[in-house]
Amino acid sequence: MSAAEEVVAEGHEAVEAVPKRAMTLGTGTSVVVLLLLLAVPLFAKNFIIFQLTQLLYLGLAVLALNILTGGSGQFSLGQSAFYAIGAYVTAVLMEQFNVNYALCLPIAGVVCFGAGFLFGQPALRLSGVYLALATFALATAMPQLLKLNFLEHWTGGVQGLVVTKPDAPFGLPMSQDMWLYYFTLVVTLAIYLFSVNLLRSRSGRAFMAIRDNEIAASAMGVNVALYKTLAFGVSAGITGVAGGLSAIAVQFVAPDSFTITLAIQLFLGMVVGGVGWLPGSIVGAAFIIFVPNLAEGISKGLSGAVFGVLLFLVIYLVPHGARQVAIIGQQLAGKLRKN
Template sequence: MSTLRRRFAVPAAWTIALVVGVIIPFVVSDFDLLDLTRVLTLAMAVAGLNLLLGHSGQLSVGHGAIFGLGGYAAIIPVATHGWPWWAGVLVAGALCLVFGLLLGLVALKMGGANLGLLTIAVAAIFPLLLIRLEPITGGTFGIYLAGSPIEAPAWTGLTTAQFGFLVSLVVLALTVLVLRNLVTGRLGRALSAVRTSPLLAAANGVDVNRTKLIAFAVSSVAAGIGGAFYALVIAIAVPDSYLVTFSITLLAASVVGGSRTWAGAIVGAAIVVYLPTLAEGIVGAQAAGNWSQLVYAAGLIITLAIARSGLVGGFTTLVRRATRTAGHIPAVTNPH
């Protein structure tokens, strides 16, 4: 496939995906839309991880906690003060930006590869803090809403599930667009240099610490907004939803889906949502959780061993090779 054709193929594919996404709420039930909306919200967090892991070479095992922070930051003012849902999302994005900056600064002060260790600690402590801060967070029982506050205006004629899906779809599209523009611009070149070799990047005038901090902060905002929509869509936020295993699951989704592709974020998020349901149908509800974790681990190992670019990256590579091979097949001439 020529460079020109590839240049137009990617936007065309995303346009088709967006059109299909707009049609989906009108052809599936509201029950199924809930799971599909969860995929979109989780994809925002995984896309943020892709920026961090795939484009800057940093490892975070705490994005589940940041996702949860966004969820609580959005649902608390809505539940206790009657704020509109969009105000809760803005608060979540701002709080996660500040948290990402502070956490990134601490990691840089610690030096080395301590971001991964620091985020593991954050992921472990976060559910405990939620339980301890019971007057604010509801403790073990969390915070419940009577229904999703993301309600459709009467003039749209949409159900709450349809409106929630479409809003999440638009926000995911904007998230991917912003992240894509970041990695294709000047910051993207700096991120690529840092991922390849921090020492070489610094020698070429790249502010390595500043670049890493920006990547982590932006990634945190994406995860926080995703968490905000997740909590508001399912109308609940509980500490058990944001355990360390959830952070590891998000990391596995990034790697398995493809940490250097934005489509990989959607594929990874779909695996997170639908794998437990599939496991429940095979081994039963009681063992489904353990089997899901086992499959995540196995998928992670297999992906790293066979398709290091993830499912989407591996598929794209196969398509390019097949197209290139087809283009080099000589034409058969008629001897007569």
């Protein structure tokens, strides 16, 4: 192609710039949400507690994607692959090597961080649609890789692995589900705080500089290659912990639970929650857990169509996701205070 045909793209950013202060919740709101999360299981049935646990670990996975996309501006359809690695590392360590479940999670996180960091290397050359295709390839390959024969000794092949649910320690008078919920809550909170601080730190500012303008960021001395791969690594690590938690909560891992559908769900969760708004991750997770059930309840035969229509409604009303709702709420509260 001759130089005359080169196209110049101006300031066309795929991910909008979210200032770092707008990425978190105020103190008051945080305390209320935390109290709710602590209190609700005390009054709920076991199945609901299980669903809340699910909400937390999927929220964690959405948060991880949010750091990658909303933070550093890279798009990924391959999150399900890291989720699968995390789940399998946890399951294999727990069942084949009798490692304590609480120890498995950090190991899963570190393994996935490594995997993400390595995958980030070739991905450096790609952006936008090309990066989406590369990560997509990873997501489609993962279930097949887990089924490979020479891994079957550990992974159980197509059948997968059954994981034992841990009991509450120290003789605490709690059901297994409730203990697991609080355990997940603690892990989630720790990672949430870590992520908020990460985005406020020097590294977080580097991520955002890259997201907003890669060339300008590198001109200011940001090591673009390092921070892009780092964002991939951190995101994969958190996704891995989420995957590990899911393995413990569901008590089962199998290759076909980690297909591209999961990656698409996580993506939808991020959009619904608001790209770049970390607390929105939990809202997004709620959307991907409960709305398909709701759609099934409205019409069995047309559940996919109902889901699609509901999704359209959400993106029409709030194109910026739950973040937009939060901003509107804040403005309303501000007005009330003035009056």
